[in-house]
Amino acid sequence: MQIFNHFGTYLMFLKRMISRPEKLSVYWERTMLEMKNIGVGSLAIVVIIAIFQGAVTTLQIAYQLVSPLVANPVIGSIVSDSSMLELAPTITCLVLAGKVGSHIASEIGTMKVSEQIDALEIMGINSRAFVASPKIIAGIVMFPCLIIISIFLSNVGGIFAGYASGILTPDEFIQGARESFLPFNLAFSLIKAFVYAFIITSVSSYHGYKTEGGALEVGSSSTKAVVYSAVLILFSDYLLTQLLL
Amino acid sequence: MIELLDLHKSFDDVAVLKGITTQFKPGRTNLIIGASGGGKSVLMKCMVGLLTPTQGQIIYDGRDFHKLGNKETRDVRREIGMLFQGNALFDSYTVEENIEFPLKMFTDMTPAERRDRVDFCLEQVHLEGINAKFPAEISGGMKKRVGIARAISLDIKYLFCDEPNSGLDPVTSRVIDELLQDITEEFQMTTVINTHDMKTVFDIGDHIIFINNGNKWWEGKKSEVRNADNPELKSFINASYFE
Numbered sequence: 301m302q303i304f305n306h307f308g309t310y311l312m313f314l315k316r317m318i319s320r321p322e323k324l325s326v327y328w329e330r331t332m333l334e335m336k337n338i339g340v341g342s343l344a345i346v347v348i349i350a351i352f353q354g355a356v357t358t359l360q361i362a363y364q365l366v367s368p369l370v371a372n373p374v375i376g377s378i379v380s381d382s383s384m385l386e387l388a389p390t391i392t393c394l395v396l397a398g399k400v401g402s403h404i405a406s407e408i409g410t411m412k413v414s415e416q417i418d419a420l421e422i423m424g425i426n427s428r429a430f431v432a433s434p435k436i437i438a439g440i441v442m443f444p445c446l447i448i449i450s451i452f453l454s455n456v457g458g459i460f461a462g463y464a465s466g467i468l469t470p471d472e473f474i475q476g477a478r479e480s481f482l483p484f485n486l487a488f489s490l491i492k493a494f495v496y497a498f499i500i501t502s503v504s505s506y507h508g509y510k511t512e513g514g515a516l517e518v519g520s521s522s523t524k525a526v527v528y529s530a531v532l533i534l535f536s537d538y539l540l541t542q543l544l545l
Numbered sequence: 546m547i548e549l550l551d552l553h554k555s556f557d558d559v560a561v562l563k564g565i566t567t568q569f570k571p572g573r574t575n576l577i578i579g580a581s582g583g584g585k586s587v588l589m590k591c592m593v594g595l596l597t598p599t600q601g602q603i604i605y606d607g608r609d610f611h612k613l614g615n616k617e618t619r620d621v622r623r624e625i626g627m628l629f630q631g632n633a634l635f636d637s638y639t640v641e642e643n644i645e646f647p648l649k650m651f652t653d654m655t656p657a658e659r660r661d662r663v664d665f666c667l668e669q670v671h672l673e674g675i676n677a678k679f680p681a682e683i684s685g686g687m688k689k690r691v692g693i694a695r696a697i698s699l700d701i702k703y704l705f706c707d708e709p710n711s712g713l714d715p716v717t718s719r720v721i722d723e724l725l726q727d728i729t730e731e732f733q734m735t736t737v738i739n740t741h742d743m744k745t746v747f748d749i750g751d752h753i754i755f756i757n758n759g760n761k762w763w764e765g766k767k768s769e770v771r772n773a774d775n776p777e778l779k780s781f782i783n784a785s786y787f788e
Contacts, residue, residue, distance in 0.1 A: 322651070323649065323650050326650055410636075411635075414631055414636075415629045415631050415633035416635055416636075418629065419633040421622075422593050422594070422595070422625055422626075423622060424618075424620075424622030424623045424651075425650060
C-alpha cells in the first residue's frame with residue numbers, strides 16, 4: 301500500500317509544481333545554472349563510461365562471435381546498435397541516477413530541513429516549482445545531449461578497442477555501424493533519455509522535498525531517490541522497448 | 546494589525562492550540578513567550594501560513610488570511626517577513642544575493658537599484674561591506690542580522706521572528722533585540738517574536754502573551770510581567786532566572 305501512497309503524493313507534488321512562475325527571468329537563470337550543473341557537471345563521468353562501455357562491448361562481441369562465417373563489420377554493427385538502443389541511454393542514466401539524483405535529493409532535502417523551503421513559501425513563492433522545475437527542465441534538455449555524446453564515444457571506444465586488439469580495423473567497424481544504422485534507433489534512444497531524465501529529476505526532487513528531520517533523513521532521502529529512480533528506469537526501459545520496438 | 550480569533554490547531558487528536566485570541570498592533574514588539582512545546586512555534590507557523598488552523602481566524606488588517614484566494618494570499622505573504630530560528634539563508638547565495646532575492650522575484654528594480662536597496666538594508670542591520678560573503682563565512686549573530694535584512698528588503702508590514710536569540714551570546718542577543726525594536730518603530734511594522742529569553746521580554750516587550758499548554762494564560766506589558774499574579778507565568782520567569 302505504501303507504494304500507492306508514494307505514487308499519489310508524487311503526483312500531487314507534480315501537480316502543485318505546475319504554476320505560473322513568479323518571475324520568469326529568475327526561473328530562466330536557475331534553469332541555465334541547473335543545465336550547467338547537470339549537463340556540464342556530468343560530462344566527465346559520461347565520457348569515461350561511454351568509452352569503456354564501447355571498448356568492452358567490442359571485445360566481448362568479438363570473443364563470442366568466433367565463427368569465420370561472421371564478417372568483422374558485424375561486430376561494429378552490433379556494438380553500434382546496442383550502444384544506441386540500450387547501453388548509452390540505460391546504463392548512462394542509471395549512473396546519472398546516482399550522481400544527479402542523489403545531488404538533487406540532498407540539495408532540496410537540506411533546503412527543507414534548514415527551513416529554506418519555508419522561507420520561500422512565506423515569501424509567497426511556489427517552493428515546489430522554484431526548486432524542482434528548473435532541475436526537471438534542465439534534465440530533460442541535457443540528458444539527451446549527454447546520451448548523444450555517449451553513443452558517439454561508445455563507438456569511438458569500440459573502434460579504439462578493435463584496432464588496439466587487432467580484432468577489426470576502424471574502417472570495418474564504421475562500415476558495420478553505417479550499414480545497420482536506422483534513424484528510428486536514434487529517436488528511440490532519445491525518447492528513452494527524455495523519459496529517464498524526467499524520472500530521475502522529478503523523483504529525486506520529490507524525495508528531497510518530502511524530507512523531514514535532519515542530516516540522517518537527508519541521507520536517507522538521497523538513497524531513496526537513487527533506488528526509486530533506478531527501479532523506475534529499468535521498469536520504463538522494459539515498457540518502452542515493448543511498446544516501441 | 547494582526548488579530549487572532551479563537552485559534553485552534555490540532556494534529557490528529559492532539560490539540561496544540563486551544564483557542565488563542567489576541568491582537569498584535571503595529572509599531573510595537575509583540576512577544577509570545579512560553580515553555581518549549583507550549584505551542585508558540587505552531588502559533589507562529591499558523592500565522593505565517595505554513596500550517597492551517599483547525600478552527601479560528603487570523604486577520605491581517607481586515608483580511609482573513611486562511612479564507613483568501615491564491616492571489617490575495619500571495620499578496621499578504623509579500624507583506625510578511627520572517628526571521629527563522631536557523632536563519633534559513635540560501636547557502637549557495639552570497640549575503641547580497643540573499644537580500645536581493647525577494648527584490649529580484651517581486652520588483653522591477655534595476656540591478657543598480659537593487660544594489661542600493663541591499664546596501665540600505667545592510668546598513669539598517671549594521672553590516673556594511675559583507676555583500677560578497679557566503680552565509681558559511683559569517684558568524685551566527687551576523688547570519689541573524691542578514692536574515693533580518695532579507696526580511697525587510699521588501700517594504701513589509703509584518704515581521705515574524707522565531708527565537709531570534711537562540712544560540713547567541715548575551716551581547717549579540719541584545720544587539721538583535723535592539724535592532725528588532727528599532728526597525729519596528731522606524732518602519733511601523735507589526736513585529737511578532739517567539740522567545741523564552743526573559744531579558745528580551747524585559748528589554749523590548751511592548752506587548753507580551755504567555756502561552757501554556759496551547760492556551761493564552763496571560764497578556765500584558767513588560768512593566769506588568771514581573772508583578773503578574775499568574776502562577777505559571779511566575780514559575781516560568783523564576784525558572785528563567787535560575788538558569
